[in-house]
Amino acid sequence: MAHRWTNTLTHADVTPRAAFLNRRQVMAGLAGVGLAGMAQGAAAQETLEPNTWEEITSYNNFYEFGTGKDDPAKYAGALTTEPWSVKIDGLVDNPGDYDFKDIMSEMTVEERIYRFRCVEAWSMVIPWNGFELADLLNMAGVQEGAKFVAFETALIPDEMPGVRYPILEWPYREGLRLDEAMHPLTIMATGIYDRPIPNQNGAPLRLVVPWKYGFKSIKSIVRITVTDVEPPTSWNMSNPREYGFYSNVNPNVNHPRWSQASEREIGGGLFAKRIPTLMFNGYEKEVAGLYEGMDLSQYY
Numbered sequence: 001m002a003h004r005w006t007n008t009l010t011h012a013d014v015t016p017r018a019a020f021l022n023r024r025q026v027m028a029g030l031a032g033v034g035l036a037g038m039a040q041g042a043a044a045q046e047t048l049e050p051n052t053w054e055e056i057t058s059y060n061n062f063y064e065f066g067t068g069k070d071d072p073a074k075y076a077g078a079l080t081t082e083p084w085s086v087k088i089d090g091l092v093d094n095p096g097d098y099d100f101k102d103i104m105s106e107m108t109v110e111e112r113i114y115r116f117r118c119v120e121a122w123s124m125v126i127p128w129n130g131f132e133l134a135d136l137l138n139m140a141g142v143q144e145g146a147k148f149v150a151f152e153t154a155l156i157p158d159e160m161p162g163v164r165y166p167i168l169e170w171p172y173r174e175g176l177r178l179d180e181a182m183h184p185l186t187i188m189a190t191g192i193y194d195r196p197i198p199n200q201n202g203a204p205l206r207l208v209v210p211w212k213y214g215f216k217s218i219k220s221i222v223r224i225t226v227t228d229v230e231p232p233t234s235w236n237m238s239n240p241r242e243y244g245f246y247s248n249v250n251p252n253v254n255h256p257r258w259s260q261a262s263e264r265e266i267g268g269g270l271f272a273k274r275i276p277t278l279m280f281n282g283y284e285k286e287v288a289g290l291y292e293g294m295d296l297s298q299y300y
């Protein structure tokens with residue numbers, strides 16, 4: 001039975017287009033609501049040129065559709081994203097199957113643009129539309145004793161040619177510590193460039209955690225579980241030495257098989273330059289406090 005909210009927004013709450021565009025220019029490059037005033041945001045705005053729609057939607061990792069960078073663009077179109085529901089369960093006051101449309105009617109997505117750097121072996125800047133994961137978790141009502149949040153991607157073998165291969169244990173799984181999940185930079189993305197998020201990027205909703213490596217950003221989410229134990233994650237299960245639970249961007253902690261001190265910018269063509277990897281992907285000021293006192297080479 002789908003859990004339903006009353007939509008408290010009226011037409012007057014919708015931001016007029018002109019104000020919205022103006023606000024976009026004013027808004028800090030690294031985030032939307034709540035973070036616009038940050039000094040680092042102003043600096044980031046100048047340097048954070050978003051990649052093109054073409055770049056963002058044609059070079060993807062979504063192994064359920066194959067391991068080639070162009071497989072998601074080729075095959076993810078077959079994924080049925082409507083209707084879509086997200087099960088929220090575990091240590092919450094209001095567990096249930098939440099219809100994606102109901103979630104969207106409750107969130108003020110159109111007001112928010114998060115222009116985040118996303119890195120792994122390559123880097124892009126993507127102008128996401130979405131809302132803070134905290135808003136969704138607060139709606140579900142996180143209970144006392146909760147410590148982690150687990151996520152699962154849809155597993156639809158008929159529509160996902162890649163899941164025939166046991167490259168990862170399906171469904172794709174990810175997890176965050178509760179304080180990471182509640183941080184305002186942790187978003188649920190539902191759009192790119194003011195358009196619905198394309199299937200290859202994780203329609204209809206995917207996680208974005210800009211200070212962590214790209215693989216933490218789980219796509220096409222169907223389940224969110226609030227729990228008191230650290231949840232298993234797909235990449236950690238497949239190779240625990242190479243992929244830890246935290247996976248924070250950190251130039252000082254190398255992947256066992258390659259240096260993570262620099263990354264290649266997508267969009268630079270043949271001569272794509274390598275740029276130095278920044279601690280926490282440039283969001284150190286905002287998130288370093290989450291890890292105070294932790295040895296990040298042990299908790300990688």
Ligand SMILES: Nc1nc2c(c(=O)[nH]1)N[C@H]1C(S)=C(S)[C@@H](COP(=O)(O)O)O[C@H]1N2
Nearest residue numbers: 060061062063153172201214215217218219
């Ligand atoms: N379900 C699912 N989510 C996933 C992946 C995947 O294979 N399956 N790949 C991850 C990896 S390795 C990366 S780098 C990012 C890529 O996101 P993008 O294609 O939007 O750039 O998605 C992450 N989310």
Ligand SMILES: [Mo]
Nearest residue numbers: 061120214215
């Ligand atoms: Mo990745």
